[in-house]
Amino acid sequence: MTSITSVKNLRLKFPGESEMLFKDMSLSINRGEKVLLLGTSGCGKSTLLQVLSGLVPQTIDIPIKFDEIQIPDQWGFVFQDPDTQFCMPYVDEELAFVLENLQVPREEMSSKICSLLKEVGLELDNIHTPIQHLSGGMKQRLAIASVLALKPDVIFLDEPTAFIDEKGTEQIWETVKRIWKDKTLIIVEHKIEKIMDFADRLIVFTPGGEILADGNTSMVFTQYKEKIKEYGIWYPGAWDEYKFKRLAENKFEYQNTLKLQDFKGYRIKEIKIWADDMEVQSGEWITIIGENGAGKSSLLLAFMQLIKTSGNYFINDLLVKKIKDISGLVYLVFQNPEYQFLTHSVYDEITYGLQNQQNIEADAKEILSSLKLTSKINQHPYHLSVGQKRRLSVATAFLQKPTVLLLDEPTFGQDSINTFRILEWIEQERQKGTIILMVTHDQHITERFATRLWKVQNGKIVADRQLNNSCKVQKEMLNELII
């Protein structure tokens, strides 16, 4: 076996950080290997991909040092965010951009574009389709097509499915497995279920950027399981091992209700979401599922009165007509936490608008310590890591003590420890009597935590099921609904 990409004694330090990310790290990858890199967020997996492809330091200016480096001649890179991979507005123009860079003659371009799209299974009626009209999964397959045009030997995939729903994820991996069977693949991915069988080598990093384990997948997962678990890295069966026992229901601190009668939400006069008569009580945890664009987020915005609504919507028998009616009663946690930050420090953020309340300081400190954010109390929210930002944004919601808590993918992109912790807090809120409505793609959450499920399809709530966590039939029913 010959190595196709390798680095010897890599040292790397981000400007402004005190700790070195990699310290004399060596790694060699052989031709044809399918390597999966695992590690907590911020451990340097993505940076390593950029080093091995030569993007660092050529394009991204980070000071690095190494004794030897071998960069593959022909490589391609699929990035995480489907919205920042393209520089042209149309599908054909984007692929043409790559072909232009390779100096492919103009006459050959159209036929090449068609065959590339066909290969990744992106069948469009017209190749001159705006990229904006594609779904996330389709965008990522377009990115794969443009990498395919480069005829790479080594392909770097940096969490290509992070922003993609279940169905899109499947399509992406199906495509990758089909077209790059005999290429070298280096993959960073959190959602490992779909590619476990595909990867033949697994490298696990410690949070400090050292290699903890390196070997074939099953060996690593059996021998290093305890460590992997401790770091909070997702591993197969993490959900099965997680013991969540719902406490016997005692009396709720507050008794709340939410009632809907022929409730509709509009965007530019078009009905975006529609619910018949519904009633929700304290103690309910509803997960809202549905495809991307089905109207799940519109439903949350309608509850928050951020889009125009019609019909009746009651909270504790109060008829809600505008956003002022629900201030302090309903709270929505957005998917991107940065959007909601208003102040310059973590403490101010968490107590924003509540400074006059009694015991606020103690409450804030308590929640910050359980969130492991106490040491960051004076930091600017923007300087936190992605996981910390998400925890902070959920925590701000808890201090508001809302009657109805709306959450849009609150565990998205989180490691296992944080995911379980956030879910446990939400469970605590539920036990106090807060009504929980949560949009999520994660079937495990629905199976384990939810008491009720809504499925949204084409803007309508088409299914409304009570869930019972002990019921065995439930899993089958869930599968049926999700498909």
Place this chain on the structure above:
Amino acid sequence: MNSLFSGKYTWLHSINPSLKLLTIVGLFGFAINIHYLNFMLGFSCVILTLFIFGTGYSYKQLLLLSLPFLLVFLSTSSSMILFGKGETILFKWAYVQISEESLIRGIHLGFRALSFAMLGLIFALTTKPVRLFYSLMQQLKLPPKFAYSFMAAIRLIPIMVEEYQIIMNAQKIRGFEQKNNFLKRMQRIAIPLLSQSIRRAYRIAISMEAKRFQSNRKRTYYYEIGFSRNDLFFLCYFLVLLGLAYLLSIQYPLLPNTDVRSLSD
């Protein structure tokens, strides 16, 4: 939004974008040097004809699009008419005084502003940004580095608009709106909006380089943009009609034909 900016494909769309750009910039310069009211009027009519019949948009769309510019026309000309200096007073009331000179100068200025606006709209309505930049690279040798950066930036605009809406909503939920004034709110929206945009621009730049984009290397072009008979027609349209307008303005002046520069201040 979309319906406002979608029109038919006309011969103006097929003009070489670089030529169109240069011609229109040239006409801007030319218009500044027109000092006779009658010719200015003729010039405006030539542009107006092209604007109405050449762009392929419906009258309703054109009217809506030019509304803000009509306002510009009215405000520039009226302020000149009402407050400009002059000796032959036609009307006077308090601070308002209309003189013959100010009237002529005001109308002249108004038509100039209107012609500018219409020229700009003609260009914007009949030119696709992607074609413009391809043409600039091919005809005017604009470095690809700049051309593709601009094209990538244009792609970001709709994303930013959407994001602005989301941030507004996100902050409303936290009760930010009720407590603060407009300026403070804008400031709070600008920070996350900018931080996201910078991050996006950076990522796009990296992904462009990952696709082997190099600014100094020779490249082929997906769209080859050349010249056609329409380009000749486009140039002749202005040459012939503006010539005609000039002759007519001398032979059959509709309005007093004075050089606006000779009017005393």
